[in-house]
Amino acid sequence: MQVRRISAEERLSHSFPLQAYAFEGSPAPAATADRWRDRLPYNEGNRTLVAEDGDTVLAAVTAIPMRQNVRGQLLPMAGIAGVVTHPLARRQGHVRKLLTALLGEMRDEGHPVSALYPFRPSFYARFGYAALPKRRTATFSPGDLGDLVRADLPGDVVWERMGAGYGAYREFTLRLARERHGFAVFPDFRDARLRDDDERWLVTARVDDQVVGAAAYKVTGYDGELLVDDLLVTTPLSRMLLLRFLARHVDQVSRVVAGIPAYELPELWGTDFQVTVEARTVIPSGNAPMARVLSMEALAGIQTGPGRLTVEVVDDPFLKGSFTLDGRGGTLEVSSAGGAAGATLSAAGLSALVYGVLDPEELPLRGLGAVPADAAGELRALFPRLVPHVVADF
Template sequence: MEIRRISSEERLTHAFPLQAYAFEASPAPLEEAEKLREYLPFQEDNLTLVAEEGGTSLAAVSAVPMRQNVRGVLHPMAGVAGVAVHPLARRRGHVRTLLTRLLGDMRDDGHPVSALYPFRASFYERFGYVGLPKRRHVTFAPADLGHLVRADLPGELIWERSGSGYDAYRAFTLRLAAERHGFAVFPDYRAERLRADDARWIVTARVGGEVAAAAAYRLSGYGAELVVDDLLTTTPLSRALLLQFFARHVDQVERVVAGIAADELPELWATDLGTVTESRTRVPNANAPMARVLAVPALAGARVGPGRAVVEVVDDPFIAGTYLLDGRGGQLEVGGDEPGVPRATLNAAGFSALVYGVLDPDDLPLRGFGAVPADAGAQLRTLFPRAVPYLFADF
C-alpha cells in the first residue's frame, strides 16, 4: 500500500468518488458526477491523502487549513473532512494510517489544533479528540415578536442576496473569530463558495455604522419556515434588530428556525416568546463536533487563570511529553518539567478537554482520560476555567 498526497485534479478520480459513496445518495447519475469539478476551486489548498494499492484508491482523508480561536488566540487549525474508505477495503486500518499521517503533516505545517465532525465519536477519541458542545436550533413563531415590529431601535438593517452581501458577512465572521472562543472560519477560497452559490439571503444589523449582527438564511416556502444558518450577534441591541426583522415575516412564514450557540438562552429574549430549543446527536450523521491539540508550546499566550501545574501527556504521537503550565500572569506559559509542582497524567483527549474548557478535571478520570490528584485538579480548574466553545464554521 502506498500513501501519497494527491493534486487538486486527482481529487476527481481518487478522493471524490470514495467520499460521494460514503456521504451522498448513490449511485449518482453521470451528469451529477461531472459536476464535482465545480467543487475544485473551493478545495484549492486542502491537503488530501489517499492510500493506494495496485493503482486503486482504497481510502482518502482531507484537511482544510482553517483558523480557530482557542482561549483568545486565533490559531491555524486543521479541519479534518472527507474521511472515506472503499467498501471492499474497510476494517483494514487504512483510516488510522492516513489520519495519523495527515495530523502529523498539518502539525508540521504549523496547525497546533484540529477539529472535525465525527461519524463515530469513540473512533476519533482514540486519536486524541474530545467532544465539543453542538450548536442548538431554536424554533419560534414570528407572531410572538409582535411587540418589536414598531419598536424604535437605534441602528439599521441591510438586506441582500449572499452574492452581494458576502464581503460584509465574511468580515463580520472574521471579527468574531478573533473574539470568541472556539469560533472557526474557513480559508478565503472555501468561504468564497457563499458568494459563488448566491443561495442565501443575508441580513446585517449595523449600529453606529458597523456590523453588529448578521444572519444568512433561506425561505423554505410560503407559510413554511425562515431557516437561519447561524444567528450571529454581539449585543442585545443587535440581536433585537435581527428579531425585529424576523417579526416582519409574520404573514409570510409560520416559523423561524435558527442555529445558535450552545450557551444562548432564547427563552429569555422576550416575554411570551414560545421557543423550542434543541440539539440532537445521532450516529453517524448528526454527531457533536470534536477537537484536539496537536502542539502544546503553540498554546502559549492563551487567556487563562492563575493556576500552575505539570501535565504529563501520554500515549500520543503528537503531544506526548511533560509540560509545566503556568497562568499566573494571565496568559499561558509553557515550560518543561519542574519538581514540587502539582502533577497530572492525561492522554491527548483529556488535555484537549481542559484546553477547550469542556470538562472539569474531576471528569477526566471518570472518562478514562487520565489521573488527576486533588492538588493538580485544583490548579488545573483555576488554570483552565470551564468555557463554551462555539464551533461556528461558514457553510
C-alpha cells in the same frame, strides 16, 4: 500500501468518488463529474492523503487549513473532512495510518489544533479528540415577537442576497473569529462557495454603520419556515435588531428555526415568548463537533487563569511528554518538564480542558486521565470552563 499526497486535479479520480460513495446517494448520474470539476477551486488549498494499492485507492483523508479561536487566540486549525475507506478495505487500519500522517503534517506546518464533525465520536476519541457543544436551534413563531414589529431601535438592518453582501459577512465572521472562543472560519478559497452558490439571504444589523449582527437564511415557502444558519450577534441591541427583522415575517412564515450558540438563552429574549430550544446528536449524520490539541508549545499565549501544573500527556504521537503549564501571568506559558507530573492526561483529556468543556474532576471518571484533587484545583484555575461557539460546518 503506499501513502501519498494527491494533487488538486487528482481529487477528481482519487478522493471525490470514494467520498461520493460514502456520503451521497449513488450510483450517481453521469453529470456528477462536471459537478466535481466545479467544486475543485473550493478544495484548492486542502491537503488530501490517499492510501493506494497499485491503481486502487483504498482510503482518503483531507485537511482544510482553517483558523479557530482558542481562548482568545486565533490559531491555524486543521479541519478534517472526507475521511473514507473503500468498502472492501474497511477495518484494515488504513484510516488510522492516514489520519495520523495527516495530523502530523498539519501540525508540522503550524496548525496547533484540529477539529472535525465525527460520524461516531468514539472513533475520533481514539485519535485524541474531545467533544464540543453542538449548536442549538431556537424554534419560534414570528408572531410571538409581535411587540418588536414597531420597536424603535437605534440601529438598522440591511437585507440582500448573500452573493451581494458576502464581503461584509466575511469581514464580520473574521471579526468574531478574532474575538470569540471556539469560532472557526474557512480559508478564503473554501468560504467563497457561500458567495458563489448564492443560496442564502443575508440580513446584517448595523449600528453607526458597523455590522454588529448577521444572519444567513433561507425561506422554504409561503407559510413555511425561515431557516437561519447561525444567528450571529454581539450585543443585546444587535440581537434585537435581527429579531425585529424576523418578527416582520409574521403571516409569511409559520416558524423561524435559528442556529444559536449553546450559551444563548432564548427563553429570555421576550415576554410571552414561546420557544423550543434543541440540540440533538445523531450518529452518523448529526453529531456535535470535536477538537484536539496537536502542539502544546504552540498554545503559548492563549488566555488562562492563575494556575500552574506539570502534566504528563500519554498515549499520543503528537503530545506525548511532560509540560509545565503556567497561567499565572494571564496567558499560557509552556515549558518541557523533567520533574514529576501532578496529573496524567490523555490527549482528549488535555484537549477538553484547553477548550474549556470538561471540569478536571470529570477526566478520571471518563477514562481521560489521573488527576488528584490538588492538581484538579490548579487545572481548574488554569483552564476555566468555557462554552465554545463553533459554527463552520465541514
